[in-house]
Amino acid sequence: MPNFFCLYSSKTTDSLNIEARLVSLKAACKKYNIRFCLIDEAKADFSNLPVPTDNDGLYNCARGSYLLEKTMLNNKERTFYRAYNYLSFQDDSNLINIELEKQGISVPKTIYKGSNEKQLLQQYVNYLDRFPVVIKTYGGTGGLGVIKVDNYATLFSLTDYLASQNINFQIKQFIVSHSCERLTVLGDKVIYANTRPTKPDDFRSDLYSKKAHRVNLPDEINKIAINATHAANLNYGGVDLIISSKNGKPYILEVNCPQNFAIHEQVTGESYAEKMIEFLFFKL
Numbered sequence: 001m002p003n004f005f006c007l008y009s010s011k012t013t014d015s016l017n018i019e020a021r022l023v024s025l026k027a028a029c030k031k032y033n034i035r036f037c038l039i040d041e042a043k044a045d046f047s048n049l050p051v052p053t054d055n056d057g058l059y060n061c062a063r064g065s066y067l068l069e070k071t072m073l074n075n076k077e078r079t080f081y082r083a084y085n086y087l088s089f090q091d092d093s094n095l096i097n098i099e100l101e102k103q104g105i106s107v108p109k110t111i112y113k114g115s116n117e118k119q120l121l122q123q124y125v126n127y128l129d130r131f132p133v134v135i136k137t138y139g140g141t142g143g144l145g146v147i148k149v150d151n152y153a154t155l156f157s158l159t160d161y162l163a164s165q166n167i168n169f170q171i172k173q174f175i176v177s178h179s180c181e182r183l184t185v186l187g188d189k190v191i192y193a194n195t196r197p198t199k200p201d202d203f204r205s206d207l208y209s210k211k212a213h214r215v216n217l218p219d220e221i222n223k224i225a226i227n228a229t230h231a232a233n234l235n236y237g238g239v240d241l242i243i244s245s246k247n248g249k250p251y252i253l254e255v256n257c258p259q260n261f262a263i264h265e266q267v268t269g270e271s272y273a274e275k276m277i278e279f280l281f282f283k284l
Helices: 018-031 066-072 093-102 118-127 152-164 219-231 261-268 272-282
Strands: 003-008 035-040 057-060 133-137 146-149 169-173 179-186 189-197 236-243 250-256
Touching (some): 003 018, 003 272, 018 035, 018 261, 118 152, 133 152, 179 272, 189 261, 189 272, 219 236, 261 272
Parallel strands (some): 003 057
Antiparallel strands (some): 133 146, 179 236
16 A cells, blocks of 8 residues: 655644644545555654655645655655755745746746845835835745835834844735735646635735635636746645736746645635645556
């Protein structure tokens, strides 16, 4: 019987619905007669970890267990990486955008290393097409650490605070949009897309909004999401994308892997864990 090594950390505090993800993946493994092997990085014996074979699958299902994943990857097991992942920028999905930009995939203009130096900030604001701009701290999730800034007084004060706390951050171009789309890519297809409207009196979307619903997007938008996922060396990922209200141009915000697929199962009533397991063991 093949094994599905499902990795997570019971100590993580920045991944949502972990228990629901684990329940769904375990049920999917049972359906396909695959042994579900749950390993908690916080409690794992790193001197005696299992060694996956080419019949086994491995998936890091939440943040906080990347060291365990790196230790267990051996270029034999089945994963959602398109090529063996020697190095990882997975500690923060924002870093993937650097590679997307290099490959010509449309992302908002971004200063990847923020500063509190006033002359530099003035240059950055000009580069980012003036105010408003968006401050985004590294490591946040669910919209936390994403702040819209409308003037220099706020920008100077906020960046001084972040620098004093040794918090790394990006400064991004603000794109006006009315929603954020999450497209889930598996292999060469978008298997579902949800639209999440922006919150009242806010520019961010709400992951748990009751107004979130499934949406069918044009093929050209799906293709951008697929290309972004592949550019991130992934066969599976959740792509956050916004469409400019001014010119209709799509912009990739993030490619997330792992992603919180459990919340999307609640929206659509489908088991995406089953699709993941089916792809990993029967389509690779």
